Amino acid sequence: MLDKNGIAKRIAREVKDGFYVNLGIGIPTLVANYVRDDIEVEFQSENGVLGMGPFPFEGEEDADIINAGKQTITTLKGASFFDSALSFSMIRGQHVDLTILGAMEVAENGDIANWKIPGKMVKGMGGAMDLVASAENIIVAMMHTNRAGQSKLLKRCTLPLTGVGCVTKIVTNLAVLEVTENGFKLLERAPGVTVDEIKAATEGKLEIPDEVPEMILA
Amino acid sequence: MITKTVDSVSEALQGVKDNMMMMLGGFGLSGIPENAIAHLVKLNVKGLTCISNNAGVDDFGLGLLLQKKQIKKMISSYVGENAEFERQMLSGELDVELIPQGTLAERCRAAQAGFPAIYTPAGYGTEVAQGKETREFDGKMYVLEHAFKADFAFIKAWKGDTAGNLIFKGTARNFNPVMCGAATVTVAEVEELLPAGELDPNQIHIPGVFVQRIFEGKNYEKRIEQRTVRKR
Numbered sequence: 514m515l516d517k518n519g520i521a522k523r524i525a526r527e528v529k530d531g532f533y534v535n536l537g538i539g540i541p542t543l544v545a546n547y548v549r550d551d552i553e554v555e556f557q558s559e560n561g562v563l564g565m566g567p568f569p570f571e572g573e574e575d576a577d578i579i580n581a582g583k584q585t586i587t588t589l590k591g592a593s594f595f596d597s598a599l600s601f602s603m604i605r606g607q608h609v610d611l612t613i614l615g616a617m618e619v620a621e622n623g624d625i626a627n628w629k630i631p632g633k634m635v636k637g638m639g640g641a642m643d644l645v646a647s648a649e650n651i652i653v654a655m656m657h658t659n660r661a662g663q664s665k666l667l668k669r670c671t672l673p674l675t676g677v678g679c680v681t682k683i684v685t686n687l688a689v690l691e692v693t694e695n696g697f698k699l700l701e702r703a704p705g706v707t708v709d710e711i712k713a714a715t716e717g718k719l720e721i722p723d724e725v726p727e728m729i730l731a
Numbered sequence: 732m733i734t735k736t737v738d739s740v741s742e743a744l745q746g747v748k749d750n751m752m753m754m755l756g757g758f759g760l761s762g763i764p765e766n767a768i769a770h771l772v773k774l775n776v777k778g779l780t781c782i783s784n785n786a787g788v789d790d791f792g793l794g795l796l797l798q799k800k801q802i803k804k805m806i807s808s809y810v811g812e813n814a815e816f817e818r819q820m821l822s823g824e825l826d827v828e829l830i831p832q833g834t835l836a837e838r839c840r841a842a843q844a845g846f847p848a849i850y851t852p853a854g855y856g857t858e859v860a861q862g863k864e865t866r867e868f869d870g871k872m873y874v875l876e877h878a879f880k881a882d883f884a885f886i887k888a889w890k891g892d893t894a895g896n897l898i899f900k901g902t903a904r905n906f907n908p909v910m911c912g913a914a915t916v917t918v919a920e921v922e923e924l925l926p927a928g929e930l931d932p933n934q935i936h937i938p939g940v941f942v943q944r945i946f947e948g949k950n951y952e953k954r955i956e957q958r959t960v961r962k963r
Contacts, residue, residue, distance in 0.1 A: 559832060560758040561902045571960040576761060576953035577889075577901035583759035583956040594901055596908040596936075597758070597784070598840040601833030605852065624856075634817050635829065637809035642859060643833030646852035677856030 515686045515703045515728075520654050522547045522730045523701075524613055524684050527652055528554055535559065535604065535644060537614030538582050540654040544613055555591070557609055559640040561600050564592025581640065601640070605647040612648040614641060616655045616680075618670045621696035621717035623680045625653065626672035638675060645676030657685035657714045664716035666690070666697055687711050689728060695720050701728045732927055735895035735919075735945045740770045743918045743944045747771070747883060750778040750803070754839060754884040754910040755793065758784050759956045762903030763792050764885040766920045766948040771796060780804040782879055784835060784906055786816050791954055800824070806879075808832035812956070830859060834876050836906060841878035842913035843941065848877045881914035887948070888937070891921035892930050895939025904936070912941030920948035 515523065521543035528534055528544070530552035536542050545565075548554055556565040558580040565580060566587035574585040603609050616627040625645055628638040645651060658664055666683065683690045688711045689701040696718030699711060702725050712719055737743045744767065753771075757763030771779075772795050779802050786805050787793035796802050797815050804826040810816055819825035830838075831853040841849050850873035854860045864875040886907045889900035897919055899907055911917050924947035939945075 558902075560761075561905050568959045568961045570963050574955060574958055574960060575901065576955045577903040579759065579761050579902050579955075579957070581758075583761070584959040585955055585957070586959075594899075594904055596899075596904050597832065597836035597906045598909045601836055605833060634821070636811035637807060637829045638831055638859075639809040640832040642831035642857065643851075643853040646855060674857045 514706055518543055519703070519730065520684050520686060523689065523728050524652055524654055525549070526729070527682070528552070528611065530554070532610040533557055533563065533608065534611045534613065535609050537641070539615045541613040541615060542582070544654070557600070557603060559600050559604065561595050561597060562586070562588060562592065563595070564589045566592070601643050604640070604643055607647060607649055609648065611650045611652065612644045613652045613654055614644060616653045616665070618665050618667055618672050619653055619655070619680050619683055620667050620670045621692070623678040623692040624670050625675050625680050626670040627675050629673045631673070641675050645679045648679070651679055651681050653680050653683045655683070655685055657687040657711070664714055666715045666717045668717045687714055693720065698722070699725050701726055703728055732894065733939070734893050735939055735942055736893045736924070737944045737946050740766045740920070740946060740948070743767070743920070743946050744770050744774065746916065747774060747776055749776050751776070751882040752780040752880065753782065754879065754881045754914050755781060755783040756886050756905065756907030756910050757792065758902065758905035760787065760792050760954045762887050762899070762905050762907055763787070764887040764920050765951055767885040767918060768792065768795060771801065772799060775799065775801065777801050778803045780806065782806045782835070782839070782881060784808050784832060786810045786813050788812050788956065789815050791952070797825070804828065806830065806835070808835050836909050838876055838879045839906065839909040839913045842880065843909060843911065846878055848875050850874065851876055879913060882916065884910040884914035884917040886911055886917060886919040886942070888919055888921045890923045890925060890930060891919055891945050892925045892927045892939075893945070894927040895919065895942035895945050896930055896935045897921065897937040897942065898930060898934060899936050908937050911937045916943045917941060918943065919945045921945065922948065922951060
C-alpha cells in the first residue's frame with residue numbers, strides 16, 4: 514500500500530517530456546518532487562504563472578509571486594506571468610497537457626466530486642470545474658477509501674459533482690485504474706496489494722484483466 | 732493628453748454608494764486594492780455585492796469589510812481561510828454565489844470586451860449550471876454565463892502613468908487586468924505613479940482607455956498568506 518508520497522511518485526511517471534502540467538492542491542502538489550530530472554516540464558498555476566519553481570529561500574519570499582495555494586514560490590528560466598482569463602484560456606483551450614487533482618469521489622463513468630459536502634462549510638470550487646471540464650488528460654490522485662473505510666470509487670457519485678464524464682485515470686494508495694466504457698479498468702497494483710483487496714475496496718464496476726502487474730515507482 | 736490622475740483615494744472613490752456592485756482584483760491577498768478597501772471601510776458603505784476571487788482573511792483584505800458587515804453578497808470561486816465569513820455565511824447574513832474561477836474571469840472579461848455572455852464547458856452537469864441555458868457545440872455541452880454589470884472595479888497595479896496605463900507584477904496580476912473597464916468606473920491604484928511617457932508603450936499590460944481614475948497608493952502591506960520557504 515502506498516502513502517501520499519508513493520501516489521505522487523507513481524503519478525510522476527505519467528509526466529512526459531515537453532508537458533505543461535497543472536497540479537492541484539494536496540497530493541498533486543507532491544508530484545513535482547518526483548518528476549525525472551532528464552525531462553523538461555513546465556508547471557502551471559492557475560492564478561497566473563507558467564514555469565513554477567521550488568519554494569524560495571528564506572528571506573527571498575515575494576508577496577507578488579505565489580501559486581494557487583497562496584504559497585510563496587519562485588519561477589524558473591522561461592517562466593511567464595499572465596492574467597486569470599489567459600490562464601483559463603490555457604486550461605479550457607487544452608493547451609495544458611496534463612491536469613492532476615484530488616477527489617472525494619469518482620464514479621465508474623468518469624464523474625468527479627471534489628468541492629462540496631452538503632451540510633459542511635463550502636469553500637468553493639476554485640478552478641477545479643474549469644480544469645475538469647476541459648482537460649483531455651485528467652489524473653485523479655486520492656486514497657482508495659475514506660477514513661471510514663468506504664470506497665471512493667463508486668457506481669455514481671453521491672456528493673455534488675465537479676464535472677461529468679471527465680476523469681481518465683486514477684492513482685490511489687492501492688491501484689492505478691483507467692476509466693473506460695466498462696467502468697474502472699485495473700491497470701496496476703500497489704506493492705504488496707492483492708487484486709482481491711482492490712476489488713473489496715472498489716464499489717464501482719471493476720474490470721480485472723488477466724494480468725495486473727505491480728506498480729513501478731522508481 | 733488625457734489625464735486620469737486623481738489626488739487621493741477619497742477622490743478616486745467619489746460616487747461609491749450603498750448597495751453597489753463592486754469588482755475587486757486580487758488572488759488571495761496578492762494584488763488586492765489595499766487602499767480602496769481601506770477607504771470603503773472608512774466610508775462605511777453597506778449592502779455591497781463584491782465580485783472577487785476570494786474574500787480575504789479575517790483581519791485583512793475583504794475580511795475588513797466583512798467585519799463591519801458592509802457586504803451583502805460575495806461572488807467568488809474560493810472563500811476559505813476566513814472565520815467571520817464562515818459565520819456570516821452559515822447564519823444567512825451573507826449571500827454567497829460560488830462560481831468556477833475561469834468563469835469568474837471570463838464574466839469580467841466579457842463585460843470588458845462588450846460580450847453580453849459567453850459559453851463555457853465549466854460546470855456543465857453540476858449545480859452551477861442549474862437553471863442556466865446550455866447548448867451543444869461539436870458534440871460537447873456548454874453553459875451560458877452572463878457578463879457582470881458592476882458599478883466600480885478596484886484594481887491594483889505595480890506601475891502606472893497619468894494616462895492610466897498599467898503594468899502588473901508577478902502573480903499580483905491575476906484578476907486585475909480582466910476587471911479593467913469591466914465596470915462603469917475603473918479605479919486603479921498603483922505602487923508607483925509616473926508621468927505619461929515614462930512607461931515603455933511596448934510593456935503596457937492595460938491601456939489607459941480602460942481606466943477612469945488612477946492614484947498612487949500608500950502603505951502597502953502586501954501580506955503573505957502562506958509563507959513557504961526552503962532551506963539554503
